[in-house]
Amino acid sequence: MSKLDNPIGLLKEILLRVPLILKTIFLHAIRLSAVTGKQDMRTELTVAVIRSFLAFKSPIGKQQKDSIRDPGVKGPMWVSKVTLPRPEDDIQDAVIKAIEDLKVGDVTYHIPGVAPVEAEWTGYRSGVDKNTPQPDISEEEKYEELRKESKEDMVILYFHGGIYFLMDPCTHRPAVAQLSKRTGARILSVRYRLAPQNPFPAALVDALVAYFSLISPPPGSLHEPVPPNKIVFAGDSAGGNLCLVLLQALLTLRHVYPTIRFHGRDIPVELPAGVALSSPWCDMTRSMPSVHHNSIYDYIAPPTQDPASIYRPLVVPEDDIWPVKPPRIDLYANANALLHPLVSPIAGCKEIWKDAPPVYIAMGEESLSDEGLVVARKMHEAGVPVVVEQFEGMPHCFGLIMIGTPSGRRFYDGTAEFCRDAVAGKIPAGTSLSGDVTYIKYKLQGTHYIPLKNAVPLTDEEVDERLRSSAQWRLEGEKELQREWLQNLKAKL
Structure with a gap:
């Protein structure tokens, strides 16, 4: 324990x-x-x-187990647990098609299979204190109670953070309930498969199953079909990454795999109304300057390995899930896949975002800020309506860990306003926004505006060179790690 x-x-x-x-x-x-x-x-x-x-x-197994222990449901929230049934393999085929269409060079990955996806319908529950438990009623009855209080026709599809190997919808219930309170929306919070047991692209397959389950509910579902233009993707950190790669996959599939067989029906690939992100993780190689420059304000430690040395994976006691065999240096993906756009969205060209719906990004003055700003810059240059708000001095995912602070409330208000406007069609795709970052000063004492083109002092070419160098370092480290593993294996035979 x-x-x-x-x-x-x-x-x-x-x-x-x-x-x-x-x-x-x-x-x-x-x-x-x-x-x-x-x-x-x-x-x-x-x-x-x-x-x-x-x-x-x-x-790793203990860290993972400790991070997903369910504390129970109490306080101002409704939670109805559901399992989205396994569809045909066409969902996986579509994801693989998107991966192959976007890859450059040799990229290897695991074939994850398609599985049932667990999720939680979450909504705000009014009139109770923080210790009030949910009544002992069926999941269907909980959903009906949730539906009575979450009256808007909007649905938010939420993906939790946790470095892709930690956490769970149960850890994010207070934050998700706050988002429901401010939007009036039902929220489907997804329990996607975690690495290292389920590396890339398992989480993306699960995310696509969840999205299609909203659009075309499988038999026995609690909800009615939700039109794509009433759905907003939302997520924090690794969940923000998953939102972005799901959107990239959909943008790609519209051209190369425009319909997907899903529970016996051919469902067209359509885009959501918008995407709302908190501190999205966009660079698996951690190669942007802010990982060092902003670490003073953040709880995420900067990288400590010397680039002149051989790259090594996280050093932790071994267990039955890590290291994997054959070993890799990253918990989530093979080293040669780290610069695939569906792993690190920063690595994709700007054209990939063409015709994307509106995107909102909130971040602190944090380790991951540069990568989020570079992605936002590419989106803006591709004509995507993108809203960026950066909070001075605030750490990674500050809104989730400091819900009741002035900055936390400002974060939720901004996110909720964006979600409502996106679903209402007030910022339709193709709208030209200012292209500025709204920089919110310490203690909300004012704002000023920074053009996205100036928010990160690196050109796209300089960004790409940093990414390539960092990815190559990791790839060489993984090859050496696998050579050592093979030598040890032969020595034992």
């Missing part, structure tokens, strides 16, 4: 961090903190404490 799952364990972990907490408070109070003028006391403490927990020293 995780140390944080019992009061004694939690108390021990807090006591271990008392010196860190006191030091942070002291330096902040005398204005000698490195983030003075960018983060208030609460934000700086939150970042420091979360950073101290992100050591990743236990086996």
Whole structure:
């Protein structure tokens, strides 16, 4: 059991961090903190404490298991658990078609198979306190209660973050319920398959199953068909990545695989009304300058390996799921696939985004900001209506971890407004927006605007060169790792 799952364990972990907490408070109070003028006391403490927990020293299986333990449903939310039945293999065939159409060079990946997809319908529940449990009624009855309070015809398809190997819809219920409260929408939160057991493109296959299940509900579904123009994709971090690659896949399939057989019906590939993202992870190689420059404001540690050395994977105790055999350097994908656009959206050319629906990106002054800004710049240059809001001094996914703060509320208000406008057709595809980043100052004390073309001081060519260099480093590391594994295997025979 995780140390944080019992009061004694939690108390021990807090006591271990008392010196860190006191030091942070002291330096902040005398204005000698490195983030003075960018983060208030609460934000700086939150970042420091979360950073101290992100050591990743236990086996991957234990980390994964601890991160997906269901705390139960209570408070102002309705949750109705569903399983979306397995469709025909055509969904997987479509994903593979998109991968093959977009790949450049030798790209290898696993064939994941098509499986049933678990998900949770989530909505806001009014008139209860934070400790009120859900009534003991059927999942269908919970959905009906949810539907009574989530009256809008919009549906948000939500993909959680967690580096593609951690977390679950259960970890994101408070944030998703807040989004439902502000939009009046039902939210389908997807339990996609996690790496390393299910590497790329398993999550993308599951995401496409979930999207098509909304459009064309399988027999026995609780919901009625939802038109694509009433659906908004939303997600945070790795879930933001999944939103973007799902959108890229749909944009590609419209030309190369325009209909998909789904539970006995031929369903045309259509686009959603919009995409709303929180701190999207767009670069699996972590090669943009902000991973170092903005790490002071973030709990995500910068890369520590020397590029002159052989690249090595995350060092953790072995278990039955990691390292995989033969080994790879990345939990999610083979090294030669890291620059595929359906793995790292930053790597795709700008033309891939042509005709995309409106996109909203909220981010902090964080490690992942450059990659999100580069993707936004490409979208804008391709004619996509893209809205970018960056919050000064705020860390990765700040809206989810600091829901009740002024910045957190501002994040949810901005996301909800975008979702409503996208579904209402107020920002239709092809609309020319200003192409500015709205930079929201410390403590919401004002805003100023930065042209997207100037938001990252790198040209597309310089971005591509960084990506290629970092990906090649990882590829060479993976080849060496596999050579060592084969030698050890032969030695044991």
